[in-house]
Amino acid sequence: MSFELKERGNHLYKDGDYNGAEELYSQAILKNPREPTFFTNRALTRTKLEKWAGVEQDARMAIELYGQKSPHSLKSRWYLAQALLGLQRPQEAYEIAIDAYRASLAAKNSQTENLSKIVLRAKQAIWAAKETARLREMNLTLATVEQLVEADLKRALDDLQGQLDKGEIGETGFLEDQKALREDAERNIQNVREAFRIASNGEIRERVVPDYLVDGITFEIMHDPVIVPSGTSFDRIGIVKYVEQSGVDPITRTPMTVNDLRPNYALKAACEDFLTKNGWAVDW
Structure with missing residues (x-):
């Protein structure tokens, strides 16, 4: 049954x-x-x-x-x-x-x-939390405004939960409204940060590592990217060790050897350029 x-x-x-x-x-x-x-x-x-x-x-x-x-x-x-x-x-x-x-x-x-x-x-997400703490430490006014946005969000979410508990709204409506409230709060915070970035001539800005620079095995910024047969790039050290152990492409699971790896010169140049301009990212 x-x-x-x-x-x-x-x-x-x-x-x-x-x-x-x-x-x-x-x-x-x-x-x-x-x-x-x-x-x-x-x-x-x-x-x-x-x-x-x-x-x-x-x-x-x-x-x-x-x-x-x-x-x-x-x-x-x-x-x-x-x-x-x-x-x-x-x-x-x-x-x-x-x-x-x-x-x-x-x-x-x-x-x-x-x-x-x-x-x-x-x-x-861990990096974003660290960046939030860093930005708020840099500027107390920014910290105050963002905390007000968060406090408003908490009140709105509490009110929404109360409506659900009283049966005034259904589960589906609750989840949709909850998601919308969080998205609105996130947009408001991003708008605040953009305003402070402009006012500070770029000094107060959130630092972001682009996804395409991050290795899918070590989860660090790549230094010597190579391409596997399926077309995805990985840092050479991590993918060589992986292929030697598994003998397969990590994406498609089809057989491959280390000899199938090809250098990705364009991505390597992009990684080097990003790290040259963003030294903080070495410890990302």
Whole structure:
């Protein structure tokens, strides 16, 4: 019966009825709370609904049921890292994701690419938090204005939660309004920073590392990028070690050797130019 509920939930998920799917997976869990796939399916559904606290709970339970060292837990660890990012806990997300990424490399698991992307997102979020602290320390007025924006956001989110608790709005409307409020606050902060950048002649500005300069294995800015057969570039040291161990292209999983690597001179020049002009990025 519990697996029938799961199958019905799968059909609703495919049809885009995430609330209905979540309910069926929950019923399946009540009947069989030791089946990890029920928790992974509900975690995936909750990522669509951006119910990050629920995703964290489900992912941790699935990891416990699978076993921390099991390759089957890698997808759950990917969900967990996404949830921690959604809950504004990027350092925890990074630690979970980088550990799972390394395990996926060793196991030649299909989750490697997903985990690579979430590691980079977590690292970017950590850097963004550091940049926020740096900018606010540089200018107290900027800090005050941004904190006012954040305080307004918190009040609006609290009011929205109150409406949900009273039944004045539904779950779908709540999630949509919550997302819109956060996006508005982020735009307001970016507008404030742009105004301060202009007023300070560029002295007060957020520093950003472009994604295309970052290696997908070490997650550092590349120094000697090379291209694998699938067309993606990696820093030479990391990809050579990876290919020697795995014998496959990290993106397509097709067989390859170190001899298949080709230098990416244009990207190398771009990396060198960026680091020359942005010395701070060496410690990114």
